[in-house]
Amino acid sequence: MNKLNGTxxxxxxxxxxxxxxxxxxxxxWNAERMQNLGFLYSLxxxxxxxxxxxxxxxxxxxxxxFNTHPYMAGALAAAVGKMEKNGEEKATIRAFKQSMMGxxxxxxxxxxxxxxKPVAVLVGVVLAMAGQFxxxxxxxxxxxxxxxxxxxxxxxxxxxxxxxxLISRISGFRFSIINALLGMTAATAIAxxxxxxxxxxxxxxxxxxxxxxxxxxxxxxxxxxxxxxxRGLRPVTLxxxxxxxxxxxxxxxx
Amino acid sequence: xxxxxxxxPVIVGGIAELDRTSVFHGMLSExxxxxxxxxxxxxxxxxxxxxxxxxxxxxxxMVSVGGSSPPDGAMAAVAVxxxxxxxxxxxxxxxxxxxxVAVLLVMVPAGRIGKAIDAxxxxxxxxxxxxxxDDLETNGAGVVEKAIWKSVLKTFCTYAVAVAVVxxxxxxxxxxxxxxxxxxxxxxxxxxGSLLMMASAGIALASLRExxxxxxxxSVGICLLLLMVGLK
Amino acid sequence: MAVVLTRVDNRLxxxxxxxxxxxxxxxxxxxxxxxxxxxxxxxxxxxxxAVPSQINCSFVRVDEVKETLDKLDGRAQRVMMLFSxxxxxxxxxxMGVPIxxxxxxxxxxxxxxxxxxxxxxxxxxxxxxLMEIVRRARVEIRALPDDTALIFPDCLxxxxxxxCEIPQKHKWWERLREWLNFKPT
Numbered sequence: 001m002n003k004l005n006g007t008x009x010x011x012x013x014x015x016x017x018x019x020x021x022x023x024x025x026x027x028x029w030n031a032e033r034m035q036n037l038g039f040l041y042s043l044x045x046x047x048x049x050x051x052x053x054x055x056x057x058x059x060x061x062x063x064x065x066f067n068t069h070p071y072m073a074g075a076l077a078a079a080v081g082k083m084e085k086n087g088e089e090k091a092t093i094r095a096f097k098q099s100m101m102g103x104x105x106x107x108x109x110x111x112x113x114x115x116x117k118p119v120a121v122l123v124g125v126v127l128a129m130a131g132q133f134x135x136x137x138x139x140x141x142x143x144x145x146x147x148x149x150x151x152x153x154x155x156x157x158x159x160x161x162x163x164x165x166l167i168s169r170i171s172g173f174r175f176s177i178i179n180a181l182l183g184m185t186a187a188t189a190i191a192x193x194x195x196x197x198x199x200x201x202x203x204x205x206x207x208x209x210x211x212x213x214x215x216x217x218x219x220x221x222x223x224x225x226x227x228x229x230x231r232g233l234r235p236v237t238l239x240x241x242x243x244x245x246x247x248x249x250x251x252x253x254x
Numbered sequence: 255x256x257x258x259x260x261x262x263p264v265i266v267g268g269i270a271e272l273d274r275t276s277v278f279h280g281m282l283s284e285x286x287x288x289x290x291x292x293x294x295x296x297x298x299x300x301x302x303x304x305x306x307x308x309x310x311x312x313x314x315x316m317v318s319v320g321g322s323s324p325p326d327g328a329m330a331a332v333a334v335x336x337x338x339x340x341x342x343x344x345x346x347x348x349x350x351x352x353x354x355v356a357v358l359l360v361m362v363p364a365g366r367i368g369k370a371i372d373a374x375x376x377x378x379x380x381x382x383x384x385x386x387x388d389d390l391e392t393n394g395a396g397v398v399e400k401a402i403w404k405s406v407l408k409t410f411c412t413y414a415v416a417v418a419v420v421x422x423x424x425x426x427x428x429x430x431x432x433x434x435x436x437x438x439x440x441x442x443x444x445x446x447g448s449l450l451m452m453a454s455a456g457i458a459l460a461s462l463r464e465x466x467x468x469x470x471x472x473s474v475g476i477c478l479l480l481l482m483v484g485l486k
Numbered sequence: 487m488a489v490v491l492t493r494v495d496n497r498l499x500x501x502x503x504x505x506x507x508x509x510x511x512x513x514x515x516x517x518x519x520x521x522x523x524x525x526x527x528x529x530x531x532x533x534x535x536a537v538p539s540q541i542n543c544s545f546v547r548v549d550e551v552k553e554t555l556d557k558l559d560g561r562a563q564r565v566m567m568l569f570s571x572x573x574x575x576x577x578x579x580x581m582g583v584p585i586x587x588x589x590x591x592x593x594x595x596x597x598x599x600x601x602x603x604x605x606x607x608x609x610x611x612x613x614x615x616l617m618e619i620v621r622r623a624r625v626e627i628r629a630l631p632d633d634t635a636l637i638f639p640d641c642l643x644x645x646x647x648x649x650c651e652i653p654q655k656h657k658w659w660e661r662l663r664e665w666l667n668f669k670p671t
Contacts (some may be wrong), residue, residue, distance in 0.1 A: 015462035023277055023278050024276065024277050024402060024406070026275060026276050026277070026356075026406050026411075027276045027277060027402045028281070028379055028382060028383065028401055028402050028404075028405045029275065029276065029376055029379060029405075030376060030377075030379035030380045030382065030383045031321075031373075031376045031377050031379070031380055031592075031604060032380045032383060032595050032601065033383065033595055034321055036383070036397060037379075037382075037386065037401055037402060037405070038382060038402065040398045040400050041399065041402045044395045044398060044399070047395075052394055055394075055395060056390065056391070056394055056395070059390060059395060059398065060387075060390060060391075063387055063390075064594075064596060065496075065594040065595055065596070066499070067321060070279050070281070073486065080321030080525050088302065095522065098497075098521075098527075099498075099526075099529045100532065101497055101500070102497030102498050102499055102500030102533075102536075102549050103498075103499055103500065103532040103536040104532075105320065105497070105500050105501050105533070106499060106500045106501050106503075106504050106505075106536040107532075107535065107536050109317075109319055109504075109505065110410050110463070110503045110504070110505070110536070112571075113317040113319065113562075114317070114462075114463040114505070115463070115464075117281065117284075117317070117464075118314055118458075118461075118462060118609070120281065121281070121284055121286050121310055121314065122314075122458070124286040124287070124306075124384060125286055125306075125307045125310050125311060126312070128286060128290065128303040128306055128307040129303075129304070129307050131300065131303065133290060133294070133299050133300075133303060136286065136290060136303055136306075137286075137287055137290050137291065138285065140281060140284070140286060141280070141282075141287060143447045144280070144281050145280050145281065148279075148280060164528075166266060166566075167528045167529075167531065167532050168528075169533050170532065170535075171532055175535060176535075176538065176539050179464070180464060180466075182464075183462055183463060183464025183466075183467060184464060184466060184467070184470045186462050186464070186467070187459065187462060187464065187466075187467040187468070187471045187474070188470055188474045189469075190455060190458060190459050190462075190471055191470070191471045191472075191474035191475040191478060192474070194452070194455050194475065195478040195479060195482070196478065198448070198451055198452055198455060210482075211486075212479060212483050212486060213481060215482060216479055218452055219475045219479065221449075221452045221456070222455045222456045223456070223459075223460065223468075223471070223472065223475075224451050224456070224461075225452060225453050225455070225456020225457065225459075226455075226456040226457070226459035226460040226468065226471075227456075227460075227468075228456070228460075229456055229457050229459075229460035229461070232462045235312060235457045235484050236362055238392070238453050238456070238457060239312065239358075239362075239450065239453055239454070239457075240313050240358070241453075242446070242447065242449040242450055242452070242453035243354060243358055243450055243453075244448075245449060246442065246443075246444070246445045246446035246448070246449040247439075247442050247445075247446050248449075249445070250441060250445045250446070251438075251439070251442045319501040319502065319505060319506075320500065320501040320502045320629075321604075321605075322630070463505065
């Protein structure tokens with residue numbers, strides 16, 4: 001069904017073009033079928049061997065709902081392109097796409113949004129509070145994007161080369177251990193931030209006096225705020241409560 | 255204040271919003287990157303760093319998962335930084351006072367406005383999709399490319415205009431409040447500023463998804479405090 | 487053994503489920519009910535990786551649900567059942583599986599369906615199945631735990647025709663009361 005040029009491998013230039021396009025996977029994000037336009041946009045170069053009718057059929061077929069993590073969506077598009085090239089069954093391709101969307105999204109979310117981003121960004125915050133401008137801006141960008149771009153390339157190569165076997169490549173990756181390590185690093189970074197920088201008013205890394213009592217007090221205040229937030233206190237409410245408390249306490253003291 | 259200093263943050267904001275919603279997703283839209291950048295453009299890099307740190311801690315856990323639109327950290331970053339920086343130029347108020355005022359007045363509304371715009375854009379792209387779907391039969395693959403680039407242009411322009419409006423409004427409101435603020439409140443606002451930082455750090459800690467995060471925080475904190483006692 | 491959530495979600499195991507529902511309800515076991523997944527080792531592998539290691543995962547067919555639940559009975563487990571479609575829930579109910587409350591999370595849009603909420607689109611068949619289900623269980627539409635639950639089919643009447651109006655979030659004093667009582671909304 002809908003065979004493209006049979007057994008030829010996807011050409012390097014087509015693969016590169018599709019990879020570049022996968023950076024825009026969220027470009028046409030719409031409320032009805034989410035990332036489907038971006039998916040099609042990334043898929044088009046991979047269909048370059050096909051006749052116009054064939055490629056039009058394939059595109060119309062893939063207009064359905066699509067939503068996954070942006071970094072691995074390119075890999076899914078590549079895998080689907082490879083499967084279309086090999087002329088696999090329509091139903092198989094559809095089932096593959098739809099069943100992989102969800103778990104890939106969950107894995108990417110847990111690895112990037114919930115584990116790597118906090119660490120990279122908190123490193124930037126610690127450096128920012130220490131007054132290092134260049135380092136605070138560049139360190140998170142570099143820390144994060146090295147891994148981000150590696151994941152894009154690695155998963156994309158899996159999709160292009162292996163098609164549906166992309167799953168085994170992804171499942172070999174140790175997500176849970178890395179997520180746990182990154183999460184604990186993030187908590188450590190917050191502890192460093194609070195004790196060394198917030199409590200001292202920049203004293204420890206900047207010039208000036210610092211005393212252990214105010215650092216301990218800052219650590220405790222932050223801990224209480226975190227507990228309240230976990231319990232369900234909305235961040236906005238907490239913010240204004242803190243500001244109001246500070247104002248009243250400072251103004252109330254004669 | 256040159257024209258470039260007022261226009262460049264708007265363009266930077268537009269690009270950052272593109273990074274946040276449509277293209278690349280490489281953390282260019284994070285407050286810790288955006289705020290210092292905007293602060294540097296406006297002449298206040300240190301203020302930008304501090305605002306960036308505070309906003310980043312606050313918005314740390316507010317990520318878009320499965321199609322949701324979280325409050326917009328990038329819009330807040332540009333708006334609050336330009337509000338604080340420009341307001342300190344127009345009024346003679348020190349940074350430590352302008353920071354909390356700008357954050358309290360501008361951050362939350364800017365975040366919500368960005369979120370609302372995000373939701374509206376997502377709805378309006380549905381029409382683009384339907385048109386592309388109808389045209390695909392007759393015109394082939396080029397239709398998809400057109401739709402994508404139209405969407406990118408629309409996103410950039412909408413957000414650039416929104417950033418300009420929100421940042422200007424934020425600056426005006428902040429300047430006004432700072433101008434009428436009695437000097438006796440300055441010290442109190444400084445203290446509020448520190449408490450805001452700590453509250454944001456607490457929010458950041460609570461937003462970590464790692465189960466042992468609190469435990470690690472407490473242990474590392476105690477170790478560091480003991481280290482500091484030893485150093486003293 | 488308590489079934490804390492029975493959810494209908496096209497994407498089965500994904501971000502909303504893992505990050506929002508599982509922690510909120512303190513789920514210890516996930517039962518994924520789908521004939522296709524039950525026979526597909528690769529799909530099971532990728533879903534198992536996504537689920538945190540301390541949560542048990544099992545993949546069953548619709549006709550095996552009853553005996554799976556019976557086997558779990560007596561153990562102190564908090565079970566979440568994930569169905570991929572409304573038809574499977576109806577079949578499970580017909581086979582005698584005791585379900586009291588059903589949560590509809592994500593039903594994707596396809597041509598010919600109507601968008602009821604941003605996450606749920608239904609066609610004529612699914613509406614009919616839901617009408618049958620509603621006689622035996624309570625049906626709500628809610629994507630995330632913090633959203634307000636739309637009770638089916640009441641929400642259809644309140645809106646105009648098919649569209650469900652999303653009601654206002656809780657007022658701040660209601661939320662304050664919930665928070666003071668340490669109760670989730």
